[in-house]
Amino acid sequence: MSFDHRKYQAAPRPELSDRQWPSKTLSTAPDWCSVDLRDGNQALVEPMTVEQKLRMWDLLVKIGFKEIEVGFPSASQPDFDFVRALIDGNRIPEDVTVQILVQAREELIARSFEALKGAKKAIVHVYNSTNPTQRQKVFGLDKAGIKAIAVQGARWVRDYAAENPNTEWAFQYSPESFSLTETDYAVEVCDAVIAEWRDSGKPMIINLPATVECAGPNVFADQVEYFCRNSQYRSEYRVSLHTHNDRGCGVAAAELGILAGADRIEGTLLGNGERTGNMDIVTMAMNFYSQGIDPQLNMADMDEIIAVVEHCTNIPLHPRHPYAGDLVFTAFSGSHQDAIKKCMAVQEKDGLWDVAYLPIDPADLGRSYEAVIRINSQSGKGGVAWVLENDYGLQLPRWMQIDASRKVQAHAEAISGEVSPAQIWQVFEQSYLQASEQSALQNFSLKQDNSENQGRDYLNLHFTLNGENTCLEGSGDGAISALTRAWQLHFGDNIEILDYSEHAMQTGTDAKAIAYVLISINGQRYIGVAHNRDVVSASLQAVLNAASQSQISASVAKAG
Numbered sequence: 001m002s003f004d005h006r007k008y009q010a011a012p013r014p015e016l017s018d019r020q021w022p023s024k025t026l027s028t029a030p031d032w033c034s035v036d037l038r039d040g041n042q043a044l045v046e047p048m049t050v051e052q053k054l055r056m057w058d059l060l061v062k063i064g065f066k067e068i069e070v071g072f073p074s075a076s077q078p079d080f081d082f083v084r085a086l087i088d089g090n091r092i093p094e095d096v097t098v099q100i101l102v103q104a105r106e107e108l109i110a111r112s113f114e115a116l117k118g119a120k121k122a123i124v125h126v127y128n129s130t131n132p133t134q135r136q137k138v139f140g141l142d143k144a145g146i147k148a149i150a151v152q153g154a155r156w157v158r159d160y161a162a163e164n165p166n167t168e169w170a171f172q173y174s175p176e177s178f179s180l181t182e183t184d185y186a187v188e189v190c191d192a193v194i195a196e197w198r199d200s201g202k203p204m205i206i207n208l209p210a211t212v213e214c215a216g217p218n219v220f221a222d223q224v225e226y227f228c229r230n231s232q233y234r235s236e237y238r239v240s241l242h243t244h245n246d247r248g249c250g251v252a253a254a255e256l257g258i259l260a261g262a263d264r265i266e267g268t269l270l271g272n273g274e275r276t277g278n279m280d281i282v283t284m285a286m287n288f289y290s291q292g293i294d295p296q297l298n299m300a301d302m303d304e305i306i307a308v309v310e311h312c313t314n315i316p317l318h319p320r321h322p323y324a325g326d327l328v329f330t331a332f333s334g335s336h337q338d339a340i341k342k343c344m345a346v347q348e349k350d351g352l353w354d355v356a357y358l359p360i361d362p363a364d365l366g367r368s369y370e371a372v373i374r375i376n377s378q379s380g381k382g383g384v385a386w387v388l389e390n391d392y393g394l395q396l397p398r399w400m401q402i403d404a405s406r407k408v409q410a411h412a413e414a415i416s417g418e419v420s421p422a423q424i425w426q427v428f429e430q431s432y433l434q435a436s437e438q439s440a441l442q443n444f445s446l447k448q449d450n451s452e453n454q455g456r457d458y459l460n461l462h463f464t465l466n467g468e469n470t471c472l473e474g475s476g477d478g479a480i481s482a483l484t485r486a487w488q489l490h491f492g493d494n495i496e497i498l499d500y501s502e503h504a505m506q507t508g509t510d511a512k513a514i515a516y517v518l519i520s521i522n523g524q525r526y527i528g529v530a531h532n533r534d535v536v537s538a539s540l541q542a543v544l545n546a547a548s549q550s551q552i553s554a555s556v557a558k559a560g
Contacts, residue, residue: 011214014183014226021221021259029288029296031238031264032281033067034060036272036309037082038101039242042072043274044313052312053082054091059308060269061093064297067123069099069266073115074108083115092120097170099123104153113160119167123205126153127174130189131181147189150175154196161202171197172205172240179210183226194233204237205264210253212275213246221256228261240264243279245271250279255287270309270317270324286323290360299323302365329362341386384408384424391421394428397501400516403527407431432529432545439548440464441541446479457482461540465548479536483543484519495547496520502535515542521550 036056041048048056060068070086071079083100086092098119102112104126116122128149129138135146154173161169173193175186190206197204208227210220224241228234239262243253254265271280282305285295299305302324306317319327331337339356347354353361384405388394396404404427411427412419419427444461456475459482463470474486484495502515513535517528528546532538 011180011219012182013215013219014222016222016226019222019225021225021256021261024259026255026258026288026291027293029285029293030258030262031067031240032065032285032297033069033099033240033264033266034065034268034281035069035242035266035278036060036268036312038069038071038079039266039274039278040268040272040313043272043277044315046314047078048312050078050082050085054085055308056312057086057091059305061096063269063299063305066095067097067099067264069101069123069125072101074102074111080111080115087116087118094120097121097123097168099125099172101125101127104128104149104156106156109153109156109160113164116167117164121168121170123170123172124157124161125172125174125205125207126157127176127207128153129177130175130186131177133180134177143185143188147192150189151192151196154193158197158200158202161200170203170205171200172207174207174209174242176209177211178208179214179220179223180212183223184230186223187227187230190227191232194231194237198233198236205240206231206237207240207242207264207266208257208262209242209266210244210250211242213244213249213253216247217249217253217256220253221260224257224262225260234261238263240266241279242266244273245276245278245280248276250277251284251287254279254284269305270321272309272313272315280322282324283322286360289364300364300366302367304366323360323365329358329367331357337386344386387421387424388428392425392428393505394514395501395503397499397516399499399518400501400527400529404428404431432527433531438466438552439541439544441537441544442469444537444540446482446536459483459486461486463544465551480517480539480543483540484547487543487547491551493521493547493550494523497543498525500539502539505531513538515539517542517546519543519546521547524550526550 037053057068070083073080073083083098086098092098099122100112100116102108102124109126112124128146130146135141135143139146150173154171157171173190175181175189178186194204194206208224220243224239228239241254241257241262241264243250243257250271254267265279265281265284267279267281267284270282271277281297282299285297285299288295289299306324310316317324319325322328331340336357340358343355385396385401388396388404408419408424408427411423440463442462442464444459447458457478458475459473459479461472461483470490472483472486472490474482474489476482476485480497480500484497487493488495496519497517498520499518500516502513505512505514512531512533514529514531515535515538519526519528526546526549528542528544530538530541530545532541
């Protein structure tokens with residue numbers, strides 16, 4: 001068999017029987033560093049243009065990143081030029097620190113400091129590979145040889161920084177493929193690097209990358225906790241994490257890594273990166289937000305974030321992408337729609353967000369409620385009612401919701417697809433409101449002379465039924481009661497009002513009234529809906545629409 005699991009082996013993991021991270025809770029956001037302009041850019045089929053890089057830079061600053069990796073200037077002339085454009089163009093805010101990446105080679109380190117000349121604050125991020133595969137098969141060196149590369153790189157960084165005292169320098173080191181490196185050896189190498197830097201007085205960062213995600217997030221957390229507990233200089237530097245998504249757990253690994261002792265997270269907006277991508281900062285930041293923790297990043301204009309990232313990367317966003325996708329706050333399921341509708345109806349009364357199936361308020365990301373519920377053949381009465389209420393101002397009673405949803409569902413099944421709000425209204429209008437064309441109210445008078453009518457209302461009403469003029473007269477306790485009595489006297493039907501509801505369709509003096517009525521005629525149930533400028537006219541027309549259906553049905557049966 002070509003599909004043979006025996007050719008693989010489990011990734012290394014430290015012995016950590018007394019791990020502490022599972023009992024800890026996330027309570028504050030980490031320091032963030034965007035690597036969209038470096039790691040994200042190098043993963044693109046078509047690297048960003050200068051215009052795209054500047055647009056991405058402006059977005060990152062607007063969102064609130066205080067540390068941004070801007071390129072690999074020693075390896076790429078476009079990256080070098082972009083770093084210079086930021087510095088020479090005075091585009092770096094006072095509270096933002098740029099970061100560059102460089103291998104532990106002197107000529108590349110020298111070139112990097114040249115690119116950063118004149119920067120007010122900068123992080124020089126130096127790295128070399130430490131895992132066994134790279135040591136043995138790429139470099140042909142033992143552990144001592146690899147550690148020597150790291151230490152020498154740290155010295156060069158320290159010395160070149162000393163020659164450029166006008167910049168506030170910070171030093172960062174990464175044992176590349178930390179997740180595939182023996183953890184005790186990673187501690188040994190990183191402590192040796194810190195030993196070279198600690199007397200410089202510069203802020204220091206040790207970045208622990210899952211360059212290739214090779215194990216579960218719990219294993220990565222064990223590695224991070226082991227590292228933090230065994231490094232002799234742990235209190236002197238920040239621990240940063242740079243996770244990838246090869247196993248689909250980049251965000252989970254970063255979150256558990258914070259529990260394990262990390263202070264800082266590197267990643268990209270929406271997860272762009274090599275292979276399956278980098279850690280998704282949008283998802284992780286919104287995870288914090290959804291738990292009532294300030295992520296220290298502003299994701300309020302999600303549509304702008306998506307537009308800029310798509311423009312700069314030429315990669316479309318998946319509609320099911322966490323928090324950002326077009327469909328993540330959309331409910332097609334009938335039971336989900338009904339639950340959302342009921343929760344939303346009372347949400348304003350409560351202080352905390354608590355809506356079924358919606359972990360956060362879509363409005364916080366600039367999304368409208370109209371997109372929350374969308375209708376297809378799987379949808380139910382709650383979804384149809386939601387659309388009709390939010391888009392057209394209809395407050396359907398429950399029995400009306402059931403009947404209307406059946407008609408919309410039938411339409412959805414007929415077209416085998418999603419039904420738009422406009423199509424839902426069209427189905428509603430054709431099914432209920434256009435019935436008035438067959439039973440149109442012409443005029444009516446309602447007398448409320450208690451002495452003459454013995455406390456009852458007297459109705460005189462003219463309407464057309466299938467083109468024939470008909471006059472009804474009757475009395476009752478109110479207009480609707482009078483109409484049903486008049487209908488019974490004229491047609492001989494046994495008619496009963498089972499339920500009735502009405503409301504204004506919009507506010508103001510020009511508001512229309514709409515009425516819904518459920519009646520029984522000779523044991524058969526009929527629904528009538530009508531709208532008019534006043535509630536009495538709407539109510540009478542709704543009853544006529546419902547009652548006329550029995551006469552129309554009788555005429556059809558007789559003709560047949």
